[in-house]
Amino acid sequence: MIPLPIFESAALPHIEIDRAAVEGARRKVQPRGSGRRFGDRKKHGDDLHDNLDFVFQELQQRGPALGIDPRLILVVEIDAETVGPSDEAHWSRSGLRVVEAREASRVIAFSDDPQLTEFLRRLDAYSKGPQDGNKSANYESFFDNISTVRPYGRSDRLGVALSAWLAQKENERDSELTVDIEIWHPGDQEKADSWLEVIDTALVGVGAVVHDSFSSPAAGLSLMRVTASFQIIQKLLEVDLIAKIDALAAGTVNHLSPSDVNVDQVSDLPIAPPDAPVVGLIDSGVQAEHPLLRGCIVDAITVSDAFGDGVDRHGHGTNIASILLRGSIEEQLVSGEWEPPVCRIISVRVLDSENRIPHTRLPQSEISEAVGYLASQGVKVINISLGDESGVLAGRDRAPTLAAVLDSLARKFGVVFVVPTGNVIPAEYSGPFDVAFRGDYPKRMLESVDTALIDPAPSALSLTVGGAVPPLRSAALGRAAIGMPGWPSPFSRIGLGIAGAIKPEVSAPAGTLGQPLDGGGPQREEAFMVAVADGRLDGQAVVSYDVGTSLAAPHVARACAVVQDAYPDASANLIKALVLQSATSGASPLRAIAGMTDGVRESQTLRLTGYGQVSGSRSVLSGDRDTVLFAEEEIPLDSVHLYTIPIPDSFFYSGLEDRGITVSLCYDPPVRARRMDYLGSRMQFELLRGVGPSETLDLLLAEEKQARKARKLLGRHLPTISSLPDRQRIPLKPSRTARSSGANQVGKIVWRSAFKKFNENSSEFVLAVQNVNRWDSPTRKQSYAIAVRLWVGDRLPPVYADLHAKIRTMRAQAAARAQVRG
Numbered sequence: 001m002i003p004l005p006i007f008e009s010a011a012l013p014h015i016e017i018d019r020a021a022v023e024g025a026r027r028k029v030q031p032r033g034s035g036r037r038f039g040d041r042k043k044h045g046d047d048l049h050d051n052l053d054f055v056f057q058e059l060q061q062r063g064p065a066l067g068i069d070p071r072l073i074l075v076v077e078i079d080a081e082t083v084g085p086s087d088e089a090h091w092s093r094s095g096l097r098v099v100e101a102r103e104a105s106r107v108i109a110f111s112d113d114p115q116l117t118e119f120l121r122r123l124d125a126y127s128k129g130p131q132d133g134n135k136s137a138n139y140e141s142f143f144d145n146i147s148t149v150r151p152y153g154r155s156d157r158l159g160v161a162l163s164a165w166l167a168q169k170e171n172e173r174d175s176e177l178t179v180d181i182e183i184w185h186p187g188d189q190e191k192a193d194s195w196l197e198v199i200d201t202a203l204v205g206v207g208a209v210v211h212d213s214f215s216s217p218a219a220g221l222s223l224m225r226v227t228a229s230f231q232i233i234q235k236l237l238e239v240d241l242i243a244k245i246d247a248l249a250a251g252t253v254n255h256l257s258p259s260d261v262n263v264d265q266v267s268d269l270p271i272a273p274p275d276a277p278v279v280g281l282i283d284s285g286v287q288a289e290h291p292l293l294r295g296c297i298v299d300a301i302t303v304s305d306a307f308g309d310g311v312d313r314h315g316h317g318t319n320i321a322s323i324l325l326r327g328s329i330e331e332q333l334v335s336g337e338w339e340p341p342v343c344r345i346i347s348v349r350v351l352d353s354e355n356r357i358p359h360t361r362l363p364q365s366e367i368s369e370a371v372g373y374l375a376s377q378g379v380k381v382i383n384i385s386l387g388d389e390s391g392v393l394a395g396r397d398r399a400p401t402l403a404a405v406l407d408s409l410a411r412k413f414g415v416v417f418v419v420p421t422g423n424v425i426p427a428e429y430s431g432p433f434d435v436a437f438r439g440d441y442p443k444r445m446l447e448s449v450d451t452a453l454i455d456p457a458p459s460a461l462s463l464t465v466g467g468a469v470p471p472l473r474s475a476a477l478g479r480a481a482i483g484m485p486g487w488p489s490p491f492s493r494i495g496l497g498i499a500g501a502i503k504p505e506v507s508a509p510a511g512t513l514g515q516p517l518d519g520g521g522p523q524r525e526e527a528f529m530v531a532v533a534d535g536r537l538d539g540q541a542v543v544s545y546d547v548g549t550s551l552a553a554p555h556v557a558r559a560c561a562v563v564q565d566a567y568p569d570a571s572a573n574l575i576k577a578l579v580l581q582s583a584t585s586g587a588s589p590l591r592a593i594a595g596m597t598d599g600v601r602e603s604q605t606l607r608l609t610g611y612g613q614v615s616g617s618r619s620v621l622s623g624d625r626d627t628v629l630f631a632e633e634e635i636p637l638d639s640v641h642l643y644t645i646p647i648p649d650s651f652f653y654s655g656l657e658d659r660g661i662t663v664s665l666c667y668d669p670p671v672r673a674r675r676m677d678y679l680g681s682r683m684q685f686e687l688l689r690g691v692g693p694s695e696t697l698d699l700l701l702a703e704e705k706q707a708r709k710a711r712k713l714l715g716r717h718l719p720t721i722s723s724l725p726d727r728q729r730i731p732l733k734p735s736r737t738a739r740s741s742g743a744n745q746v747g748k749i750v751w752r753s754a755f756k757k758f759n760e761n762s763s764e765f766v767l768a769v770q771n772v773n774r775w776d777s778p779t780r781k782q783s784y785a786i787a788v789r790l791w792v793g794d795r796l797p798p799v800y801a802d803l804h805a806k807i808r809t810m811r812a813q814a815a816a817r818a819q820v821r822g
Helices: 019-028 041-061 088-093 117-127 160-168 189-205 230-236 316-326 330-335 363-376 401-413 437-447 553-566 572-580 598-609 616-620 693-703 708-714 800-821
Strands: 073-078 097-102 106-110 146-151 176-183 209-216 221-229 242-247 278-283 297-302 344-349 381-383 388-392 416-420 463-468 479-481 506-509 514-516 530-533 543-546 626-636 640-646 659-667 681-689 744-751 764-773 781-792
Touching: 041 117, 041 146, 088 097, 160 176, 160 230, 160 242, 176 189, 176 230, 189 209, 189 221, 209 363, 209 401, 221 230, 221 401, 230 242, 278 316, 278 363, 278 553, 316 344, 316 530, 316 553, 330 530, 344 363, 363 401, 381 553, 388 401, 401 416, 416 553, 416 572, 437 598, 463 553, 463 572, 463 598, 506 553, 553 572, 553 616, 572 616, 572 626, 572 659, 572 744, 572 781, 616 626, 626 640, 626 764, 626 800, 640 693, 640 781, 640 800, 659 681, 659 764, 681 693, 681 744, 681 781, 693 764, 764 781
Parallel strands: 278 344, 278 381, 297 344, 381 416, 416 463, 463 506
Antiparallel strands: 073 106, 073 146, 097 106, 176 221, 176 242, 209 221, 479 514, 530 543, 626 781, 640 764, 659 744, 659 781, 681 764
């Protein structure tokens, strides 16, 4: 079996849409819900004036906080049911600079003009109603979308953990605390640095200790870690330049359950070959001489001044390293037959003995330095099994800080990050622990707000991994496993991600918990846990058992290493695309939930387990009946690339036998943490049959409502992709709408009946890949990778040789056309 890369950009056509025409058409599209909401424009205008008068009065009454002058920071609340003009151009033309977007219903705005001159002028024009015979008032859709305006205040800045500490220390005013401070990033790095300096100078002047600062123009973030007194922290909460303040998360204890495996059972294990790819591990370090790791650790270092070396003093990093190298070791322990590791490891220690970032360093600084070091060593795949429990994804449009930093680093260094969803205690979402919990806990997870992803799991460019229940062993008498194999682990956090992106993308074994047969709370049960190397310095065991989503991530990083080994020159996008197309899912954990439609069940299952569980071998191997095709390209913004994919002859054979297609797309757009539209551009794909390239382009434009003017002039309705029958528009699942919010996308379909030829184009698929710019530079090209898997069941003829022959013909024809043109 040979990997078969068949797409070559030189042999494939692509079409570029004129960017100016696309942008002009896009401006003509009416936003959903842009009808009149306020019948009395004058009253609504007066109400907004009153809101602003209150903001101005409040600003004038406040004096400096810590010597820092007050600034005008507004919260513009937008109706949650109405999506009006939301791009930043509308706000900047009104004199407002957006510094954060929170959901569709709230926008945080900073004004360079403290009098809001232009905003008020436009508001006055709106209040006058329609003029000069027009049906609508000036700026009507803009102001009709605004509910109210208020100042950004203390409660907006106060983090959950800090709030609890302040309440606890109300009578202990001499107490000190180390906090993380986020400062507004205005988009201009010189100004961002000046704001950091203003706050640094003020804090040093009052005796606070500034341990670390971090600023990233790529992520749009400015941060500080500070130790200060109760009184100083109270004053910091009044500083307008500050967006958020919170206390640090607590450390963790490694609660491993020791096994009876002895050293002899894991001695003389095969080691990774010297040319195996190197995976980066950012964690608590490793015990490099542990029997499961020995001979496979290229280096173990630290970038922190707080540590003298890269040795694991907690055990967590060694746990993760053993899965990266050995995969699931339960069966190997029983059989005594060990497979050679698929990779080697460079470990960078960033965590102390309590599994915390040193209190003198920001996680963003520490991890950025670790990533920079690993990238300098040629590392392409990095496992980061960390999570900030205080950094819960609070709004679908806002990225947590570390997630945004990882996204900017992924673009800068061209690396793949693999991160877990994070863990949740079942008691936080479960309700009563009755006997039904073992079977309906996935539904309870979906209904709770306490199961949301934690930082950095929402990272758009990373592969986010949820925990899955593994194959189960026999339990103690009177106990049963919570869930079934392949279901989400009952402690795994769930999606969606930023702007509704599918997160986690995939899941992997993380263990599960047990429950008494007659009900009761979940309990750790060795038979339902995952075997790992015990890396605790005081541990007596060689192998122990544990659970957690941290253990799921290295399974996927391992699959990425398999791809890198097969394709050493593959980009991060291609590595992710090939891994994702290998994902398979079993029966939905929601299949027994009454009253749930198939569509809802499918969409909600994506929140729980993503696209499924991945396979390293399926990521790189093409077999007789299972063939992988892929391409890497750059697409101009606001453009379309079209790929022609031959349909295997087997797809036309009759008989009730499965045949299917999986398409995956990965790209790496620029991001910004708090601004509107997190991703700089959006990419999406459609798979069509019986449609030529020119018609495909027309359908895409109509689908995006970019041909509204053309339809009007032609006096007829142009069909859209959605209007095509299923035999022509291949209805991949999940739908384009569901999958296109993310930077890592998968679409699948399975048929049980034969294809029929109905026109000259019916023997080929057309894969349309489209880019729609949001705020990225219009002259930039966006890199991406696409992978396609075509497969058939055992009773159908093979596809590999058939596709190989068809592709050779396609290449020869393309070369002949190029020669004629030349």
